[in-house]
Amino acid sequence: MDWDKLRIFHAVAEAGSFTHAGEKLNLSQSAVSRQISALEENLRVSLFHRHARGLILTEQGETLNRTVREMFSKLSLTQAFLSESKSKAAGQIKITTTTGFGLCWLTPRLHRFLELHPDIEVTLLVEDDELDLGMREADVAIRMHPPKQPDLIQRHLTNFPMPIYSSRAYLEEHGTPNDLASLARHQLIGFSGWHPPLPNVNWLVELASQTLHTTLRNRIEINNLPAVASAIASGVGIGSLPLYIANSYPNLVQIMKDQPLPIVEAYFVYPEELRTSKRISVFRDFLLAEISNDQKT
Known part of the structure; x- marks a missing residue:
C-alpha cells in the first residue's frame, strides 16, 4: 500500500468528507x-x-483506519524521541486537562514554564471529555480523578477542596445560610452535562437533599465550571467550586466554613512509553513546584 494514499485515507476518515480532508492536506477535492x-x-x-451528508467508513475502512491511526501514533512518538535531547528538554508537548483547571489555573502559569524551557512548544487542549493518551491524542493529562486505564503512569499532584461560595451582593439581599438545611431557601447553582469534569461536582445539592429528606434542585445548571463561578460571583446564587477555579474570581465569598468539604484529587498522567521523556519530566516538576508555591501563599 502506498504511504501517501494511506495518509490521505486517514485524513478523509477523520474529516468525514473529501472537501474537509482536502482543505487540511492542501489538495483539491477531486x-x-x-x-x-x-x-x-x-x-x-x-x-x-458515500451519501449526501458525507462519508461513513465501511467495516473494512474501520479496520484499515485503526491500523493507520496506530502507525501515525508511533511515528509521532518516534519523531518526538528523535528531536529530544537527553540532557535538555526540547520538542512539542500536547497537554489535555479539564476546562476549569486549564482556563483558571494552568493557562495563567504557562508563560513561566515557557520561559524556563524555551525549546519546548506547548499545545493545550482544554475540554472536559477525556482524550485517549494510549492513542496519542495527547502526551499528558491533568485529571481530577485517578486514571482508569491500567497502562498509564500516574502521579498524584495535590488535593483541592471544594468550598461553598456566594457573592456579597447576594448575601446582603437574601441572607447568609448557616447550614445545609437553610439552603432550601436559596438559589443553588450547579453543573449540567454528560461529562462532568469532577466525580462529585454537584455534591452540595445532593447532600442538602439528603439532609432535608427531600429533593432540592439547582436553580441554574451550566455545563462549564468557570461559567458557574462567574454566575456565583455576579450574584445569581450559591454553589461549590474547586479552589483552583474559585481563586480566579475575587468577588466570591466563602460561606458555611464549618461544613466538611469533598476534595478533588488532581493527577498527572502519561503513557508508559514516555517514562524517560525529558520534556514530560520537566513539565511534571513545574506543576509540582507551582502547587507547592500556591500552598505557601
Missing part, C-alpha cells in the same frame, strides 16, 4: 477523491459509504 478511489481499487474493497 485529487483526494482520485487517491481514495485508487486505494480502493488496489485493495479491491470499498472503504467508505
Whole structure:
C-alpha cells in the first residue's frame, strides 16, 4: 500500500468528507477523491459509504483506519524521541486537562514554564471529555480523578477542596445560610452535562437533599465550571467550586466554613512509553513546584 494514499485515507476518515480532508492536506477535492478511489481499487474493497451528508467508513475502512491511526501514533512518538535531547528538554508537548483547571489555573502559569524551557512548544487542549493518551491524542493529562486505564503512569499532584461560595451582593439581599438545611431557601447553582469534569461536582445539592429528606434542585445548571463561578460571583446564587477555579474570581465569598468539604484529587498522567521523556519530566516538576508555591501563599 502506498504511504501517501494511506495518509490521505486517514485524513478523509477523520474529516468525514473529501472537501474537509482536502482543505487540511492542501489538495483539491477531486485529487483526494482520485487517491481514495485508487486505494480502493488496489485493495479491491470499498472503504467508505458515500451519501449526501458525507462519508461513513465501511467495516473494512474501520479496520484499515485503526491500523493507520496506530502507525501515525508511533511515528509521532518516534519523531518526538528523535528531536529530544537527553540532557535538555526540547520538542512539542500536547497537554489535555479539564476546562476549569486549564482556563483558571494552568493557562495563567504557562508563560513561566515557557520561559524556563524555551525549546519546548506547548499545545493545550482544554475540554472536559477525556482524550485517549494510549492513542496519542495527547502526551499528558491533568485529571481530577485517578486514571482508569491500567497502562498509564500516574502521579498524584495535590488535593483541592471544594468550598461553598456566594457573592456579597447576594448575601446582603437574601441572607447568609448557616447550614445545609437553610439552603432550601436559596438559589443553588450547579453543573449540567454528560461529562462532568469532577466525580462529585454537584455534591452540595445532593447532600442538602439528603439532609432535608427531600429533593432540592439547582436553580441554574451550566455545563462549564468557570461559567458557574462567574454566575456565583455576579450574584445569581450559591454553589461549590474547586479552589483552583474559585481563586480566579475575587468577588466570591466563602460561606458555611464549618461544613466538611469533598476534595478533588488532581493527577498527572502519561503513557508508559514516555517514562524517560525529558520534556514530560520537566513539565511534571513545574506543576509540582507551582502547587507547592500556591500552598505557601
